[in-house]
Amino acid sequence: MESKQVYLDSDGKPILNGKDPRVNNALFEQYILPNYDMVLQLTRKYTDRPENVDENFVNVLTEFYKYIQSYKPEKSLKTWIHICTKRCCQELNKRRY
Secondary structure (H helix, E strand, O other): OOOOOEEEEOOOOEEEOOHHHHHHHHHHHHHHHHHHHHHHHHHHOOOOOOHHHHHHHHHHHHHHHHHHHHHHOOOOOHHHHHHHHHHHHHHHHHHHH
């Protein structure tokens, strides 16, 4: 049986709804913010033109926030971040031209 992680609000009460933005906030703060510099470095690496880095970076962070619940903690976080950043930048580069 698969166990689900329980998230608590600021009062220590469980957040029951998986769509609650507080869950995404908590996961984003736990997984992405400590790796902020890595995400920026990867965005620079995979963005085709320097003038598009800022826009791509904002989009990459937005995608991480929206899909943060898809990360499986038993997998490598850095590999997941690398793959997601690369795919997002490639898609943004393709859409732009």
